Amino acid sequence: MIDFGAPADEFRERYAARAPYFQRLALRGAPFEWAELDAALQRVEPTAPIVQLFNGGQLPEERYTDVVVELGSPRRRLAKARFYAELKTGATLVVNGFEHYSPTALRLCAEVARFRGAPAVGNAYLSIGGRGTFGRHWDTHDVFALQLVGRKRWQVFAPTFPLPLGMHRSEASRADTSAALVLDCVLETGDMLYVPRGWWHHVLPQEGPSLHLSVGSYAPTVHDYVSWACARHLPAALAARRSLDAASAEDVDAAIEALRAAVLSGATRAEFESDAASRERSRTELHTELHLALGAEGLEPGDVIGVNTAHRLDATGAEIAVRGGRLRLHPLARSIVAALGDGPLSLEALRVGLGNGHGDEIRAAVLELAEHDVLTIVRAAR
Numbered sequence: 001m002i003d004f005g006a007p008a009d010e011f012r013e014r015y016a017a018r019a020p021y022f023q024r025l026a027l028r029g030a031p032f033e034w035a036e037l038d039a040a041l042q043r044v045e046p047t048a049p050i051v052q053l054f055n056g057g058q059l060p061e062e063r064y065t066d067v068v069v070e071l072g073s074p075r076r077r078l079a080k081a082r083f084y085a086e087l088k089t090g091a092t093l094v095v096n097g098f099e100h101y102s103p104t105a106l107r108l109c110a111e112v113a114r115f116r117g118a119p120a121v122g123n124a125y126l127s128i129g130g131r132g133t134f135g136r137h138w139d140t141h142d143v144f145a146l147q148l149v150g151r152k153r154w155q156v157f158a159p160t161f162p163l164p165l166g167m168h169r170s171e172a173s174r175a176d177t178s179a180a181l182v183l184d185c186v187l188e189t190g191d192m193l194y195v196p197r198g199w200w201h202h203v204l205p206q207e208g209p210s211l212h213l214s215v216g217s218y219a220p221t222v223h224d225y226v227s228w229a230c231a232r233h234l235p236a237a238l239a240a241r242r243s244l245d246a247a248s249a250e251d252v253d254a255a256i257e258a259l260r261a262a263v264l265s266g267a268t269r270a271e272f273e274s275d276a277a278s279r280e281r282s283r284t285e286l287h288t289e290l291h292l293a294l295g296a297e298g299l300e301p302g303d304v305i306g307v308n309t310a311h312r313l314d315a316t317g318a319e320i321a322v323r324g325g326r327l328r329l330h331p332l333a334r335s336i337v338a339a340l341g342d343g344p345l346s347l348e349a350l351r352v353g354l355g356n357g358h359g360d361e362i363r364a365a366v367l368e369l370a371e372h373d374v375l376t377i378v379r380a381a382r
Contacts, residue, residue, distance in 0.1 A: 001378075002026050002111045002146070002192065008343075011115070016219075017142070017163060017196045020156045020183050026192035032104055032148035037126070037211065040101035046078050053083075054133045055091040090130030092205065098124035098213060099283060104148075106285060109215050110376055112144050114306055114344070118219035119280055120144075125212050127152075127205035136202040138170040142217040143195040145203075147187040150210035154193055156183040157200035164198045165223055187212065220276060226263055228272055233262040278326075284308060284376050291371065296363035299347055302380030305366055306344030307337060308373055320374060327372055332358065333365045337374065344378075 004011060005023040015021040044050055046065050053059040064083040065076045087093060099106040099122045113120040125133060138159065145154065157179035161168065179200045186206065187193055195201050234240045237258035239251040262268050290298050318334065319326045329337065332354075339345065339353050351362055369375040 001029055001107055002115070003028055004115055004192075008115050008117070015194060015196075016116070020196065020199060021194040022183065022185055023192045023194075024188075025190045027108075027146060027148075027190040031189060032211065034149070036102055036104055037124075040095065040098065040124075041078065043101050044095070045076055047076050050096050052094045052096075053086055053091045054094065055086065055089070056131060059086065059091060087126070087128050091127075092130060092133045093124075093126040094133060095124040095126075098122045103285065105213055106283060107378060108146055108213060110284065110306070110308075112215045112217055116142070116217045116219060118217050120215050120217050122213045122215045124148075125203075125210075125214060127210050129207055130205050132203050132205055134203075136200055138164065138198050138200050139195075139216070140164045140166050140168055140197055142197050142219070143193075143201075144215040144217060145187065145193040145195065146213045146215060147189055147191045148211045148213055149189060150208050151186050151188050151206045152210045152212055153186045153204040153206055154183070154195075155181060155202045155204070156193075156195055157202075158182050159196075159198040159200065162198050163221075165221065170200075220272075225269070225272055226259075228275070229263050229268060230259060232271075233268065234259050284370075284373050285378075287370070287377055287379070290367065290377070296360070296367045299363045299366060299377075300380050301346060301348035301351075303347045304344050304378040304380070305336075305340060305347055305350055306376045306378070307340045308376055327374065330365075332361055333369055336362065336365055336369065340375070344376075346380075 003023070003026050005021075005026065006014070011021070041051075047061060048058075053064055061076065064079060064086050066079045067074050068077050069075075095101070099109045102124070105122045105124065109120045109122045127133075136155075136157070138161075160179050161170075164170075182199075185193065234255065237255055239247070239254035240258065242251050290296075319328050320337065335354055336350065339350060345353070347363070347366070350366075351359055354362060366375060366377070370377050
């Protein structure tokens, strides 16, 4: 669905955490339909932190919702007239975790996650003019802004506090006006903009309806890795277990050297990546018709198969981390996962790559791996 305009390794070397990146017409295929937004808003209860309205600050829910009784239980629902009126007078609707309610958003988040090899979540922003949502700010995660409907202007400024971590907040330095303008562009329907964490940006709605999906990419940092290594490996060092009031400078040096040796070990890094993958709970699409009615024979040549970003295949092992446990892969399953290591393939391309004689076996293995959330399936247009 997304044409990133560059291979993942080239993007990582040239742009990731280094510079913004603007790609025209990155979204391929059918445009986002308004009916999908309507269905999402019908599905979710319009309360914070999931659904919010902003107009010079967050608006109280009472401004645009009512409490109604459904099957004997009180629920908040959008009060249509007041909700539409707020949007028409410049408010911005924010739906956090939009991939939980929109199949299109789920697929887009999955594509960004695979491209960057890191978890991704998406927030939707709907506006009809107005002042925008958060003013000039930076985020503690990378952002892939995907324009689904209409147009929106983005101004991106150089960082004044590079590579912030999760505990940092741009509000503390919002008065800093030294950042230089680096990019000023208008995203049209289908365009994509990448903004690295820590880069100031200001999003300005244009006239007419505008909906964009802000996909946040959360790659682990050196801080994450070293903190994990401290907790996992440092307790094995005698010097690190000494009481601080009895420890000498040599003990502190020895503890630091033990941590250094652990962090620089390739085996330790592989353990960290495997542990992170086993804990990751990536949301993937359900395909009840395939699994319950059609079976493997229902997979079509044009269906696109990809590896869930949480899973990395060890070069020598026969297992893969799955939802806190380990899944043993039979040889064909391992070959399928390895073949998809450079990106998704159509079922037909996968079959050709693995050998024409394995068609039925490949379909069965793909469906089984999808049941375990190792693979994702994007059905071809019917």
